[in-house]
Amino acid sequence: MSSGRPDCGQDRSVCLLRSGSLDDDLTGPLRDRGFTVEPRELALGSTAEAEAGRCFTPPEDARPDAIVLVANDPAVLDEAELGSFEPVVVATSDSAVERAVHTGAYPVSGVCRVTDESAAATLAWVVESAIDVHEYEVRTERLRVDTTLIREVNTAIVRATSQTEIERTVCERLVDTRYTLAWVAPGRENSAGVRAIAGVEASDTDTLPLATGGEGPLATALATHETQVARDVPLDARFAPDGAAGSFDVAVAPLVYEDRCFGALVVHSPRRDDVDEQARDLLTDIAANAAHAIQAAADRESVRLNRNRLEAITGAIPDLVIVYDGTGRYEEVLTNEPVLGLSDPAVLLGRTAHELLPHDTADKVVRAVQETIETGTGQTIEYSVPFENETYVWEARTTLLDREGDGGGRVVFLARDVTERREYQAALEAKNERLDEFASFVSHDLRNPLNVAQGTLEMVEPADDDSAASLAEAREALDRMADLIEDVLALARQGSVVEDPVPTRLEPVVHRAWASIETGDATLDAGADLGSVLADGDRLQQLFENLFRNSMEHGSSADHPATVHVARTRAGFRVVDEGPGIPDENRQEVFEHGFSTNDSGTGFGLAIVDRIASAHGWTVRAVDPPSPDRGACFEIAGVEFV
16 A cells, blocks of 8 residues: 555556546646656547547556556446456546446446545545555565465475486476476586477477576676576577567576585576566575475485396395305305204205205205216205294305315305295296186187177168167177277286397387287387387287377377377487377376276276286376377386386
């Protein structure tokens, strides 16, 4: 509200828009209160000039803080078209105009009845009050939008699993909410290339859409770790969004966490409010949160790698180290923890394998020891040891320690308990056998009677149009059943774990999968640098086939054939189409058995994709596409490239 100071209107401007006349001078009182006043005439009527002057649209770079509409005729309120401009204050000496405004039927913020000189002076207070209220409402709405934006960004980056996904997500959210262009620049040690970009489909990402040399905003932000703002910055045509031209205001927020700079978040907007002090603070917070998330993702990856390294190291350490002589006598025994209740290995010294192990097992151990001494070649054996009503499976490797002249010698015997691994393998084999049995049942016991039904139906001649329609429905039902059988059969076969993956080039697999399905006029966009992964080639092709079929069913048509994009990511690869996409609430359900938004679909296609990915130790998710003009996006992560 007004502060009551004589200069309350200082640095504020008013457009005095006249349509009619008042005896009192309104310009003087407004200027006395510190307002800058621009008088203009509002032409009304049916002439072309009137039509052109009826709607007042102030220029974006010289918008007044308020409009004072001078009107003594209620018809002016109906004919004047002020668009969405706010605030508008009506000045009038006509009581009918005042009553019309008070009905609330017109988009004005206030009315001042001007009948004498003192009332004209009051107009300045009404205008000041309207401006204050409008600015408060604008600030409140902007705070609401900013709060929603930072909440959505934080939620998205928490769910992201890699630096690439975090940066892409932040850029997409900023463009969706406010900015024309958003992108991420690398740190000072690598000044070329755009890591993530939203708002434009940029083909040349080796060149930044903002100068980096000298004392530009990007270079300064990276050097000082402080957010920078620049006005009226030209944008390279390669990065300019469709229809955008001219200069943009730019803000650059460094991605800094504990003095480590991951790069900079850069936004462009033609609206000055988008890079003002409030926006700068918001971008600084978003960049700081993104940097924290990037560091957390790096820490998680480091922990994962360290855990894998530790598991590899500990997996190479044997549970039991024994030195046998040529007769199978224990000369040295070392353990990294109690084995089979053996807390003091010294009790074994001087005893033989036949004294401590079952006869068959002892024979196997001694035979391996003697063959190692005779040939000098290490042996690998697997043997069983009963203990406390359970049988433990051990895997051992022998290495010659020394050989004596009379055929004797000593052997190092490294043994590891593999009981859990063998139990898992046995359970896995049993599961695969059950899957094979189920697949056999589906393949024969269901498919054979279905084939009989389809063949019989083909021999039936319809008697009339109604029976022809019924027969068509029956054929459609049987065809759908056949599709279901094929999908259930594929689901059963693809669920087993891939035990022996081999290096497989992605590019030929992708093209074979595309060629094996009906794609019409749709096109495939797959680069030649997709790399090679450890996989089962046939099942990997099935994964791509099902993803491509999903794109054909939901994202492509004869009138609008789509392009399906396959690209490599840091953690795997993605498949993106140009269809309507997948609603957020359905992104988990699409992988469930039987879920489909297509009446003719079986609902097993993406479930099979999920099974194949899991069988390889990968994960598959439906995520936001890398570009807003694309549709469904499936990312497969956890892939091991070779």
